[in-house]
Amino acid sequence: MPLLRVGLTGGIGSGKSTVLQMFAALGAAVIDADAISRAVTAPGGAALPHIAREFGRHFIGVDGALDRALMREHAYADPKARERLEAIIHPLVGAESERQVQAAHGSGSRCIVFDIPLLVESGRWRRQVDQVLVVDCPVETQIARVVARSALTRAQVEAIIAAQAPRAQRLAAADVVICNEGLTLLQLQAEVALAAKRFGL
Structure with missing residues (x-):
């Protein structure tokens, strides 16, 4: 069975890193381009x-x-x-x-998940993956999460979000979307497990 390459992306505060850890726990090989x-x-x-x-x-x-x-x-x-x-x-x-x-x-490994924050912005990455998985949530949720976990102000977080691809553009590029809004960690795990099955895990 060929190795499936999945590009994982999402805006700041979407919960992408948590989702990546869950995929690793389910047996995916993970590659963090930022790291x-x-x-x-x-x-x-x-x-x-x-x-x-x-x-x-x-x-x-x-x-x-x-x-x-x-x-x-x-x-x-x-x-x-x-x-x-x-x-x-x-x-x-x-x-x-x-x-x-x-x-x-x-x-x-049957599936490799690439953590690519700028997947949508970079045409080069889109050509190198078989599927695009987007972790999505409303912009207000992104702002609230990042302000709560960091020393950044609301204005600073808004500037970071403005520099990233718009939410609609990310969603348009997605083959699979995990909506991480109002979910407990267990519910998010269940969503990740569903996507993982689709990827052969």
């Missing part, structure tokens, strides 16, 4: 020599990791900087993702 991206820019990460060459050594912090705050500032001042950074990081993330896919193949 890989953080790893390649952490101390000793594969992206750092390229970043130092492209942007200058001062973009590497005293801890040996990418100075994210300085890079954010730079990208804000120079829109092309983000593209230059992505040109370094994306191939490394892609290569490590593929290595993890091959490991999942080798271990006999």
Whole structure:
């Protein structure tokens, strides 16, 4: 049976990370593109020599990791900087993702779930998955959850949501939707189990 590739996405505060953990518990191999991206820019990460060459050594912090705050500032001042950074990081993330896919193949996994926050925004990811699973909830719920769990203000959360794909665009791209609104953890588990059956788990 071929390995099914599922792209999991959802807006901030949708509960996507919780859903990912539930899929892992049901036997899915999971690949977290964000975690890989953080790893390649952490101390000793594969992206750092390229970043130092492209942007200058001062973009590497005293801890040996990418100075994210300085890079954010730079990208804000120079829109092309983000593209230059992505040109370094994306191939490394892609290569490590593929290595993890091959490991999942080798271990006999039937389904691999990619955690991809920007799946809808990135045409490249949509072509690499067989199914798109969207974890959805109303925007007000997203705001309330993120404000409750973080130090961010409502305005800051609204700005993050505005920078992500609109809810309607995510839903239009979905093959499967889990509506995570007003559910207990047990009810959410039941929804995930239903989707998992569809994916051969």
